[in-house]
Amino acid sequence: MCLGVPGKVLEVNGNVATVDFFGLKRPIFLDVVDEPVAPGDYILNHVGFAIRRIPASEAEETLALYRQLLAETDDDPMASDVRGEIAATRKTGNDGGSD
Amino acid sequence: MTADPIDREVSELKFREPEKGRALADALARTVRRAVEKTGRSPIAVMHVCGSHEQAIAKFGLRAAFPRELDVIMGPGCPVCVTDLPEVDEAVALATDGVIVATYGDMVRVPGTAMSLADARSEGARVEVVYSASHAVELARSTDKQVVFFASGFETTAVATAAVLLKGTPPNFSVLSAHKYIPPVMEIVAEMPGTRVEGFLAAGHAATITGWGIFESFVERHGIPVVVAGFEPLDILAGLLKLVELIRDSTARVENMYPRCVTREGNRRAQEQLWKVFRPTGGRWRGIAHVPNGNLRLRGEWSSVDARQRFRIDAARMWKHSPAALVERCLCVDIMAGIRSPTDCALFARECSPDSPVGACMVSTEGTCRIWSQYGGGYPDLGGSR
Numbered sequence: 001m002c003l004g005v006p007g008k009v010l011e012v013n014g015n016v017a018t019v020d021f022f023g024l025k026r027p028i029f030l031d032v033v034d035e036p037v038a039p040g041d042y043i044l045n046h047v048g049f050a051i052r053r054i055p056a057s058e059a060e061e062t063l064a065l066y067r068q069l070l071a072e073t074d075d076d077p078m079a080s081d082v083r084g085e086i087a088a089t090r091k092t093g094n095d096g097g098s099d
Numbered sequence: 100m101t102a103d104p105i106d107r108e109v110s111e112l113k114f115r116e117p118e119k120g121r122a123l124a125d126a127l128a129r130t131v132r133r134a135v136e137k138t139g140r141s142p143i144a145v146m147h148v149c150g151s152h153e154q155a156i157a158k159f160g161l162r163a164a165f166p167r168e169l170d171v172i173m174g175p176g177c178p179v180c181v182t183d184l185p186e187v188d189e190a191v192a193l194a195t196d197g198v199i200v201a202t203y204g205d206m207v208r209v210p211g212t213a214m215s216l217a218d219a220r221s222e223g224a225r226v227e228v229v230y231s232a233s234h235a236v237e238l239a240r241s242t243d244k245q246v247v248f249f250a251s252g253f254e255t256t257a258v259a260t261a262a263v264l265l266k267g268t269p270p271n272f273s274v275l276s277a278h279k280y281i282p283p284v285m286e287i288v289a290e291m292p293g294t295r296v297e298g299f300l301a302a303g304h305a306a307t308i309t310g311w312g313i314f315e316s317f318v319e320r321h322g323i324p325v326v327v328a329g330f331e332p333l334d335i336l337a338g339l340l341k342l343v344e345l346i347r348d349s350t351a352r353v354e355n356m357y358p359r360c361v362t363r364e365g366n367r368r369a370q371e372q373l374w375k376v377f378r379p380t381g382g383r384w385r386g387i388a389h390v391p392n393g394n395l396r397l398r399g400e401w402s403s404v405d406a407r408q409r410f411r412i413d414a415a416r417m418w419k420h421s422p423a424a425l426v427e428r429c430l431c432v433d434i435m436a437g438i439r440s441p442t443d444c445a446l447f448a449r450e451c452s453p454d455s456p457v458g459a460c461m462v463s464t465e466g467t468c469r470i471w472s473q474y475g476g477g478y479p480d481l482g483g484s485r
Contacts, residue, residue, distance in 0.1 A: 003304070004304050004360075033366070044360060046259065047230065048230070048234075049262060051304070051308065054360065058359040065331050077154055077470060081154070081465075087230045088234075
C-alpha cells in the first residue's frame with residue numbers, strides 16, 4: 001500500500017494525465033502532485049494519484065526494478081501490490097478532467 | 100563476521116548492479132562492527148516502519164546480507180494490521196445493516212472482534228474491493244444505495260481520500276476513516292520501556308508527502324537518528340548503512356537517502372489537502388497502544404460525508420461474541436511492536452497461513468507474517484541476534 005509505482009506521462013488533460021506503466025496506458029489524477037507535470041515526465045503513482053514528479057534522469061533504475069516485479073507471479077505480495085497500484089488507475093478516465 | 104559469506108549471499112541478490120550491492124553490504128558489515136565496538140552494544144537494533152520495506156527486505160533476501168550484529172525490526176508499518184478491532188467492527192456493522200462497504204482488498208479479511216468483512220459478505224452483506232478512493236466514488240455514482248468507503252492507510256493513502264472529497268462526491272457517498280498517521284507512532288515506540296531500537300528507517304513515500312523535516316523534532320526529543328529510505332534493495336542497504344554510521348558516531352540527526360522523491364518540506368499541496376479534510380486524533384493501534392494524534396478523522400466541516408455522523412453505527416453488538424480460540428494464541432500484537440518475530444508464534448505456518456489467516460499480520464500483503472510466509476517458511480532466520 002505504500003509502494004508508489006513510476007510511470008511516464010504521455011499526455012496531460014486538465015488534472016488528468018495519461019501515463020504509460022510498462023506498456024499500459026492509464027489515466028492518473030494530478031490533484032495532489034506539487035509540480036507542473038508535462039509529457040515526458042515521470043511520476044510516482046499512489047492509489048491513482050500522482051504524488052511526486054521524478055526527474056527523468058533518476059527514473060530508469062526504479063523502472064527496471066518494477067519491470068522485474070511485474071514479471072513475478074500473482075501470489076508474490078510485492079508484485080501484487082505493484083499490480084494493485086496500476087489497477088488503481090483503471091477507471092478514472094471519465095472522472096474530473098478540469099482544473 | 101567474515102566478508103566471504105556476505106559476498107556469496109549478496110551475489111545471489113537480484114540486483115541489477117550486484118557490485119554496488121556487495122560494496123554496500125561490505126560497508127554495512129564493517130560499520131556495524133565498528134558501531135558494536137564503539138557503543139558496546141550488540142546487536143545494534145534498528146526499526147523500519149513500512150510494510151513495503153519489509154517486502155523488499157524479504158523478497159530480495161536482504162536479511163541474509165545483514166550482519167549478524169544488526170537487528171532490523173519491522174515496526175508498526177502495516178496500516179491494515181494496526182487497524183483496531185472496533186474500527187473493523189464499525190465497517191462490519193454497517194455492511195450487515197445493508198450499506199455497501201467499499202474498501203481496499205487487504206481490509207476484507209482482517210478479523211474484527213467477531214467477524215471480518217469477508218464473513219459479513221458470506222452472510223449476504225455487500226462488500227466491494229476497490230483499488231482507489233476514486234473507484235469507491237464511481238461505485239456510489241452507479242447506485243442509489245448508500246456507499247461507505249472504509250478508508251485505511253497512512254498519510255500517502257489518506258491524501259487520495261482527501262482529494263476525492265475535495266473534488267465533490269455524490270450524496271450517497273461517505274467515508275469511514277481508519278487512516279493512520281506515522282510520525283506519532285514512532286514516538287510511542289521510542290518511549291516503550293525496554294526498547295532496544297537505536298534508530299529508525301523512515302518510509303520514503305510517506306515522507307514524500309510529509310517531508311523529512313517532520314522528523315527533526317522527533318530526533319531532538321529522543322536523541323536517536325532517523326534515515327529516510329526508498330524501497331529498492333540498494334536504497335535499503337544505503338539507508339541502513341547511513342543509519343548505522345549515525346549510531347556508531349552517536350549522532351542524532353535526520354538524513355534523507357531518498358532525495359529523488361523526498362524533500363525537506365515534502366509535498367505542500369498534498370499536505371494542504373490532507374489537513375483540510377483530516378484532523379489527527381488519538382486512538383488505539385492494534386497491537387501497539389493508544390497513539391496520541393495517530394488516527395486521522397474527518398474534520399467537523401466534513402461531517403456530512405463522515406459515516407460516523409451519517410449512520411448510527413452499532414459496533415457494540417459485535418462485542419458480545421468472543422473471539423475464536425485461535426485468535427487468543429495469535430502473537431500479532433508482539434510482532435507489530437517489534438518484540439517478537441513470526442517464527443516465535445506457534446500458529447505461524449501451521450494453523451495460520453495466507454490461505455487461512457488468524458491475525459491481521461497474515462492477512463495483509465504488508466503484514467510481517469504474510470511476507471515471511473511468502474518468501475520461504477521460517478526464513479529469514481535471525482539466528483542468535485534475537
